[in-house]
Amino acid sequence: MTFQELSRYFEExxxxxxxxxxxxxxxxxxxxxxxxELQSTVYLLQGRVVPLYEKIEFGMAEKMVSRSVLHALQLxxxxxxxxxxxxGDLGKTTEHFKREIIxxxxxxxxxxxxYKELYxxxxxxxxxxxxxxxxxxxxxxxxxxxxxxxxxxxxxxxxMRLGFSDMTVLDAYSWMVGGDKQYRPLIExxxxxxxxxxxxxxxxxxxxxxxxxAIQPTLFTPIIMMRAERLSSAEEIIEKxxxxxxxxxxxxxxxxxxxxxxxxxxxxxxxxxxEVSEMYPxxxxxxxxxxxxxxxxxxxxxxxxDPNARTFLPFQETVQRKRKYGIEEKAKEIPLKIFAFEMxxxxxxxxxxxxxxxxxxTMEEYLVQKGDVFEDTVLIAPDIVSGDAKQxxxxxxxxxxxxxxxxxxxxKDGIYQPGARGWNWIKFKRSYSSKIExxxxxxxxxxxxxxxxxxxxxIGAFLVGLYDEDNDIFKTVAKIGTGLTDEEWRExxxxxxxxxxDSKPALYEVDKQMxxxxxxxxxxxxxxxxxxxxxxPVHTAGRIMKASKSGNALEVDVPGYxxxxxxxxxxxxxxxxxxxxxxxxxxAIKK
Ligand code: AMP
Numbered sequence: 001m002t003f004q005e006l007s008r009y010f011e012e013x014x015x016x017x018x019x020x021x022x023x024x025x026x027x028x029x030x031x032x033x034x035x036x037e038l039q040s041t042v043y044l045l046q047g048r049v050v051p052l053y054e055k056i057e058f059g060m061a062e063k064m065v066s067r068s069v070l071h072a073l074q075l076x077x078x079x080x081x082x083x084x085x086x087x088g089d090l091g092k093t094t095e096h097f098k099r100e101i102i103x104x105x106x107x108x109x110x111x112x113x114x115y116k117e118l119y120x121x122x123x124x125x126x127x128x129x130x131x132x133x134x135x136x137x138x139x140x141x142x143x144x145x146x147x148x149x150x151x152x153x154x155x156x157x158x159x160m161r162l163g164f165s166d167m168t169v170l171d172a173y174s175w176m177v178g179g180d181k182q183y184r185p186l187i188e189x190x191x192x193x194x195x196x197x198x199x200x201x202x203x204x205x206x207x208x209x210x211x212x213x214a215i216q217p218t219l220f221t222p223i224i225m226m227r228a229e230r231l232s233s234a235e236e237i238i239e240k241x242x243x244x245x246x247x248x249x250x251x252x253x254x255x256x257x258x259x260x261x262x263x264x265x266x267x268x269x270x271x272x273x274x275e276v277s278e279m280y281p282x283x284x285x286x287x288x289x290x291x292x293x294x295x296x297x298x299x300x301x302x303x304x305x306d307p308n309a310r311t312f313l314p315f316q317e318t319v320q321r322k323r324k325y326g327i328e329e330k331a332k333e334i335p336l337k338i339f340a341f342e343m344x345x346x347x348x349x350x351x352x353x354x355x356x357x358x359x360x361x362t363m364e365e366y367l368v369q370k371g372d373v374f375e376d377t378v379l380i381a382p383d384i385v386s387g388d389a390k391q392x393x394x395x396x397x398x399x400x401x402x403x404x405x406x407x408x409x410x411x412k413d414g415i416y417q418p419g420a421r422g423w424n425w426i427k428f429k430r431s432y433s434s435k436i437e438x439x440x441x442x443x444x445x446x447x448x449x450x451x452x453x454x455x456x457x458x459i460g461a462f463l464v465g466l467y468d469e470d471n472d473i474f475k476t477v478a479k480i481g482t483g484l485t486d487e488e489w490r491e492x493x494x495x496x497x498x499x500x501x502d503s504k505p506a507l508y509e510v511d512k513q514m515x516x517x518x519x520x521x522x523x524x525x526x527x528x529x530x531x532x533x534x535x536x537p538v539h540t541a542g543r544i545m546k547a548s549k550s551g552n553a554l555e556v557d558v559p560g561y562x563x564x565x566x567x568x569x570x571x572x573x574x575x576x577x578x579x580x581x582x583x584x585x586x587x588a589i590k591k
Contacts, residue, residue: 001037002108006044007148013045013162019473019506022164027175033111035205039198040115042169047160049119051196053222053273056122058156060133062090065153068134069094072141073101090157091150098146105142114140118155158498161521163505165578167472169197177209190215192224192419193352195273217345217352219295220258222269224419226342227579228408228427230588234392237409237426243387245356245410248399249427250339250381251315252303253322253574255280257338259287261294272576279322282331283338286377293366294347300340300381307335310374314403322573340367341381341408344416355413356424357385385412396428405429421582438589439569441580442466443474444524445508446516447496457486459493463516464526465508466541466561467582474522475509475541475560475583478530483567491571496520509540522577527569533590536562542583561586 009029016022026045030038043049050056066084070077075097084093117140121133133156140152154160170191174183190212191200203211217223231237237244255276256269266284268277277284283302304318305311313334321334343351343363351359360383369376386392396407406429414424442464450460461481465474484492499521504510507522536559537543543560547553561583581589 001033001111003111003114003152004108004145004148006041006111007145007151010045010151010160010162011147013164014502017503017506019164019168022162022506023168023171023175026164026169026172030172030176030201033205035202037111038205039202040112042198042201044111044115044118044155045160045162045169046197047155047158049115049122051198053195053269053275055275058122058133058158059125060121060130060137060156062157064130064134065090065137065157068137069097069141069153071134072138073097089159091154091159094141094153095146095150098141098144098149103142106145107143109140109143114144114152121156161499161501163501163507163521165472165507165522166191166195166197167578168507169201171472173201173204177204183209186212188419192417193217194221195224196221216350217297219260219297219345220265220267222256222258222273222275223297223344223352224273225254225256225271225299226417226419226425227421228425229421229423230427230429230585232428234389234396234428237392237428238387238389240423240426241409241411241414243385244412245360245383245385246392246395247341247381247383247408247410248339248402249405249408249429250301250303250312251405252301252318252339254299255283255302255338256297256299256344257283257287257340258297259291259293259295261291264288271574272579276322279324279327280331280336281327282335283377286338290368290376290378291366292368295345296343296347296366297345298340298363298367299342299344300338300378302336302338304334305337305373307374312337312403335377337373337377337379339379339381342416352416352418355415356410357412359416421585439527439529440466440477440563440586440589441525441572441575442477442528443522443577443580444492444496444520444526445474445476445510445522446504446519447493448479448517454489457489457493459489459496462492462496463510463514464528464566465510465580466586467578467580468509468541469578469582469584472507473509474507474577474580475543476511476514476539477541477561477586478528478539478563478566479514479516480528480566480568488568495524495571499523511538511540511543513538514540525572525575525577525580527572528563528566529569530563530566532564533586534562534564535559538562541586561590 013022013025087093117136121136124133141149144152170187171184173187174181177183194215254271258267266287270276304313306313343359364380367378367380384395399407409426411424445463445465447459447462454460461479463476463479465476468475501519501521504519537556539560539562541561544558545554546557548555
């Protein structure tokens with residue numbers, strides 16, 4: 001397939017508002033591609049040349065891409081800037097100019113050729129690389145037709161935003177193979193172990209859908225992290241899973257560590273699968289010194305440590321270690337320790353389906369410790385095994401006294417379920433005993449411009465939603481207009497403005513009355529505190545519609561969930577859209 005033909009699909013997808021239709025379009029497109037083309041196309045659809053967790057970025061700002069366009073089309077920069085101001089989108093502006101120009105260089109370019117060039121652009125670095133990138137892009141622009149140019153400039157500036165999620169691609173693979181959703185569970189399971197959409201698509205094409213059953217953890221490819229259910233008392237926990245392993249719940253940030261002794265290579269991944277190795281040189285060194293395995297993947301919670309007081313630091317201080325600059329100095333000021341709590345892979349063998357107690361025992365053998373909090377970097381979360389609610393309660397109280405969040409109970413024979421929230425892990429936090437104390441993670445879906453003083457910021461209120469897992473759709477639960485500092489409003493606007501979409505993304509279900517001035521692609525997660533969960537007919541989370549008496553229209557049967565007095569607690573840069581609170585969870589909290 002040529003990139004020009006592929007661009008017709010991009011355009012169709014961009015114009016389509018229904019998720020199901022996008023799925024069909026993708027399935028139709030995937031059917032026409034060979035394995036290699038499919039792999040490249042899936043990355044390009046996301047505006048990338050590698051899976052999301054790989055740290056290869058184009059490193060090209062809009063200005064530089066504009067320079068490529070000017071160079072390729074020999075345009076006057078003032079003219080161009082004027083049009084760009086009017087159209088407001090670099091892709092469409094480039095397309096506009098390209099339509100007016102007869103280019104003798106235009107020719108069909110195979111998808112793979114274009115992908116190769118984009119890959120080269122993304123991986124170039126060092127002296128002169130910016131100039132070379134600019135020239136490669138300019139050459140592509142001169143060869144491609146107008147529509148293809150719209151997309152070729154959007155890819156390097158991260159503006160593809162075609163409005164679908166990884167889940168939509170998984171569904172499309174199932175449609176491609178079976179003409180319906182029947183293979184989605186199998187595909188999703190493989191994706192959770194190896195979240196590389198391109199690799200999965202290629203494997204299905206090359207070896208058939210059954211090949212996915214054999215997918216195993218792969219060193220340096222992050223595994224989607226397992227999540228915990230929640231309960232609000234020790235009795236309920238014991239009733240649910242019987243005798244279990246109880247560990248303290250540390251309030252730092254979760255890391256998945258990948259290590260190969262032979263090369264000394266260590267990679268650290270955050271919860272949203274971003275590679276964050278460069279941020280934590282002290283942890284990397286600790287892993288190299290203290291981990292006694294040839295190859296291992298383990299998870300733990302990183303916590304800041306105060307070497308003077310010999311105590312662990314609260315989340316607000318630990319989180320200062322998440323930074324791009326001044327890493328070394330901060331590492332001295334706030335060294336990190338990691339409390340390992342899971343092992344997923346060891347020396348060529350997957351541990352995902354090995355029972356929890358055995359995983360833990362083996363992990364303890366391989367993470368060598370001097371047993372001194374002061375000296376060790378890699379620590380193991382202490383545990384007790386208990387079937388006695390009173391004992392669990394005591395362990396919980398002890399954790400709270402030490403300033404921790406609570407405890408996590410783990411089913412003794414539970415397997416590690418990548419990407420799943422299941423009863424194999426149950427979190428028990430103090431706050432769950434009171435509804436009002438709970439916080440809820442929401443997705444930012446868009447914002448209104450605002451009036452009065454707020455008009456200064458250009459943002460007056462923002463719409464947030466929860467995740468409907470069964471349908472892969474985000475549904476609204478609150479519009480928030482108060483409780484942010486000036487600084488937070490500015491930050492929110494700045495973040496949102498990087499991800500504006502032309503119209504409401506297909507993944508959002510929003511009542512007309514809740515429509516916003518500016519829609520934002522799904523990317524930003526916020527932690528929201530509310531006084532209560534109530535019901536409202538204008539929110540779509542949990543809302544059920546029925547046919548009205550007159551027959552044609554729909555009317556509200558059961559109103560949706562709504563948050564009372566919602567306010568922002570934190571921006572959760574570490575969470576992915578699909579990690580926000582789900583409808584099922586809010587139903588459980590409400591009970
Ligand atoms: P959630 O991610 O909301 O399901 O809650 C579980 C989170 O608690 C994990 O993502 C970890 O970051 C954190 N955590 C802290 N201590 C532990 C532990 N001992 N075992 C598992 N998770 C832990």
